[in-house]
Amino acid sequence: MLASVTLSFSSLTVLAQPVNQQKPPIQPKSNTSEQTIYLSTLEWPPYSSQQLPDGGAAVFIAKAAFSAMGYQLKVDFYPWARTIDATRSNNSRYSGYFPEYYSSQTAQKFIYSDAMFNSPLGLIEHKDHPIRWQEVTDLNPYVIGTVRNYINTEEFDQRVAAGQQLIEAVTDDKTNIKKVAAYRIPAAIMDLYVFSYLVNNDPKLRSAKYLLQANKQLLESKALYICFKDTPKGQHFANIYNQGLEKVDVERLLADYMSRLIPGDTENLKYSISQ
Structure with missing residues (x-):
């Protein structure tokens, strides 16, 4: 059924059902053994942008999830087509790209993470x-x-x-x-x-x-995901991210971030999503 619209920041919620099946728990790494994960993204404010604090709302949430597992996330910004191509390359340092909507065609090429939140x-x-x-x-x-x-x-x-x-x-x-x-x-x-x-x-x-x-x-109301390389390493990083996502309060972090980024109750922000 199509949704009707009035808008609120709390409408950006995490989906109840993940794309991937449950995996065995991964032990968070200690701060002394922190590893770095590289992802590619695009200029798509307020979700991702070099001009925004922490790289935008989606980057902020992804960093929090990886940090909860003892990993540091670094992102590079490209035009959208190059964002995807940068991950496809076998020699690329990027383990995935984001934010992405779900499609069955993309799912044949990449490993989808659990949902970040709906938009x-x-x-x-x-x-x-x-x-x-x-x-x-x-x-x-x-x-x-x-x-x-x-x-x-x-x-x-x-x-x-x-x-x-x-x-x-x-x-x-x-x-x-x-x-x-x-x-x-x-x-x-x-x-x-x-x-x-x-x-x-x-x-x-x-x-x-x-x-x-x-x-x-x-x-x-579409969920946003990270698409990881369809490799054993990509699956490993997807599992790390998914478990980190469960450890952070996405709705609270996101609502706080967005309200600071677009303050006030302007006409264009009066959306409340109901299915």
């Missing part, structure tokens, strides 16, 4: 031209903005692949915000916290804050 994926639109829809098929008359190589929802992506849904793909979310604001496309798919962060913090996009809004209906 709200929706449509951004002009305030004076809202889109009324109930089912994904209702979006057929519209050209929807997407970001190249991003996973959206399974149904939406299947319809695009089958030629049943028109899209315009660009390189980043900022471009889609500009295109919707300029009436070049009626709507774009976007994580709503990414949208809120960008229009509140990017000087070139602040005018869009008063022109655009999140559509009242959510496409999906």
Whole structure:
């Protein structure tokens, strides 16, 4: 069932069911024997960014999980396609990349971690031209903005692949915000916290804050994961991360981080996700 939308930071919750099966407990390493794990990521504030404290909300949570197991996480930032390619290489120092949505195709190539937390994926639109829809098929008359190589929802992506849904793909979310604001496309798919962060913090996009809004209906509440290399070492690091994730209070850490990053009860942050 599609979700309806009003927003709160507490809506970013950990999924109850992990992707991977339970593994034997791994003993945390002592501080004196701390090891370093390298992951690749992208500029996708507020979840990941070189400009944010601790590298963004998702990086902050990943660091806390690895730290709970005695490991240090270091991340490097790349464009999205290179973020994935950097992990694919056999000679790469990266054990995985993140944050990523789940897809069955990606699961054939990488080992998914347990879920970090859920994030709200929706449509951004002009305030004076809202889109009324109930089912994904209702979006057929519209050209929807997407970001190249991003996973959206399974149904939406299947319809695009089958030629049943028109899209315009660009390189980043900022471009889609500009295109919707300029009436070049009626709507774009976007994580709503990414949208809120960008229009509140990017000087070139602040005018869009008063022109655009999140559509009242959510496409999906999607979990974010780390994708590890499909190797024994990748599986080992996935197990370490998953057990560390159980040791930290993700909801408390995330709510505190996000409230400091995007303070106040602004119009674009009034989302509360309910299935």
